[in-house]
Amino acid sequence: xxxxxxxxxxxxxxxxxxxxxxxxxxxxxxxxxxxxxxxxxxxxxxxxxxxxxxxxxxxxxxxxxxxxxxxxxxxxxxxxxxxxxxxxxxxxxxxxxxxxxxxxxxxxxxxxxxxxxxxxxxxxxxxxxxxxxxxxxxxxxxxxxxxxxxxxxxxxxxxxxxxxxxxxxxxxxxxxxxxxxxxxxxxxxxxxxxxxxxxxxxxxxxxxxxxxxxxxxxxxxxxxxxxxxxxxxxxxxxxxxxxx
Numbered sequence: 600x601x602x603x604x605x606x607x608x609x610x611x612x613x614x615x616x617x618x619x620x621x622x623x624x625x626x627x628x629x630x631x632x633x634x635x636x637x638x639x640x641x642x643x644x645x646x647x648x649x650x651x652x653x654x655x656x657x658x659x660x661x662x663x664x665x666x667x668x669x670x671x672x673x674x675x676x677x678x679x680x681x682x683x684x685x686x687x688x689x690x691x692x693x694x695x696x697x698x699x700x701x702x703x704x705x706x707x708x709x710x711x712x713x714x715x716x717x718x719x720x721x722x723x724x725x726x727x728x729x730x731x732x733x734x735x736x737x738x739x740x741x742x743x744x745x746x747x748x749x750x751x752x753x754x755x756x757x758x759x760x761x762x763x764x765x766x767x768x769x770x771x772x773x774x775x776x777x778x779x780x781x782x783x784x785x786x787x788x789x790x791x792x793x794x795x796x797x798x799x800x801x802x803x804x805x806x807x808x809x810x811x812x813x814x815x816x817x818x819x820x821x822x823x824x825x826x827x828x829x830x831x832x833x834x835x836x837x838x839x840x841x842x843x
Contacts, residue, residue, distance in 0.1 A: 613641050616695060618824040621652025628652070632681055637694040645681045653705060653822035654695065656687040659798055661817055667786035667799040668776075671766045674787040675728070686787075686799070689732040689761060692725040692823075700825045704736070706798070708743060708810050709818040716743035716809050721826060731760035731768045734789045746796035746807040754795035756788075763787040780812075 613636040614620045620635070621628050628648040634641050635654065647653040659667065665684040679685030696702040701722035708716040718741035726733040736757040739745040747756045760768035764784065767774040775793035776785050786799035797805045798819045803812050810816035 612636060616652075616824065617644065617646035617648070617654040618652035618827075620646060621648055626651075637691060640691075642677075642687070642691055643681050644687065645685075647820075647822055651824065653824045654687075655681075655820055655822045656692055656695075657685070657798060657819075657821035659684050659801070659804065659819050661802065661804055661815065663801050665801075667801055668764060668784045669787060671763045671787075674761065674763055675732075689725060690728065693727050693732060695823060696724045697727070698825070700827055701737075702823045702825055705820075705822050705824075706741075706743065706747075706806070707818075707820040707822070708804070708806055708816050710810065710814065710816045716806075717741045718743040718745060718747070720747065723823060731766075733758060733760045743809050744807045746809075750795075752795045752807060754791040754793070756791060756794075756796060759789040759791055761787060762790045769793060 613634045614623065615637050616635050617633060620633055630646065630648050633644060633646045635644055645655040647655055663684040665679040669678060674686060675688060675690050677686050677688030677691065702724065703719055703721040704723035706718045718739060720736040720739055722737040724735040726735065734757065736748050739748055762769045762774065762776050764774065764776045769775045769790035769792060771790065771792040775790035776787055778785050778793060780800065781802050783800065783802045785794065785797055788794065788797050788799050794805060795807055798821065804810045804816040804819045
């Protein structure tokens with residue numbers, strides 16, 4: 600598996616997330632690949648340090664060569680390349696967010712004009728496998744549509760269990776992960792019946808009116824950090840455009 604680590608990495612203890620690395624460096628860490636240890640297993644992740652130490656749990660590019668049409672076990676432990684398109688793994692998301700300190704989820708979207716939309720949910724938690732990796736979301740803020748907790752299109756992703764092509768936990772009479780658009784299935788997601796948002800469909804990144812087949816988005820990220828902001832000032836970029 601691409602996200603697994605060589606044996607010698609297993610002999611050392613690592614920070615539990617990117618924000619801990621960011622704090623230890625007093626805000627001087629650079630974006631890139633790091634090793635973290637949210638529980639007993641060290642894992643490789645991509646850290647967004649310029650915005651304040653976010654652990655990237657998902658990244659997708661429209662028409663990605665990484666296949667997101669995966670089974671339960673793949674979504675459990677993750678797939679893809681941390682340098683490009685990947686899913687961290689539901690089990691590791693659960694380990695990261697199941698702590699006394701609440702976590703924040705940030706969704707970042709970039710359209711074809713390099714315009715940025717973002718949405719944050721605080722707190723954010725992924726429950727354990729026994730609960731089918733159910734998603735729990737708190738208060739929303741951002742300049743993107745609230746596509747996860749606002750029932751604007753008769754879909755409510757908050758509190759939904761995770762569905763894959765081989766494990767149907769959604770509220771539709773068919774398996775939402777198997778439904779195709781332009782011949783490509785939806786991929787694993789926290790579906791209702793079915794989606795007001797889906798960031799794991801390779802051909803069209805979907806986030807209600809912000810990202811869809813009429814308003815195409817080039818990139819999407821999901822990233823998390825604990826709510827503890829300490830005394831470090833975030834180096835968040837004030838620019839409105841990203842390089843494509």
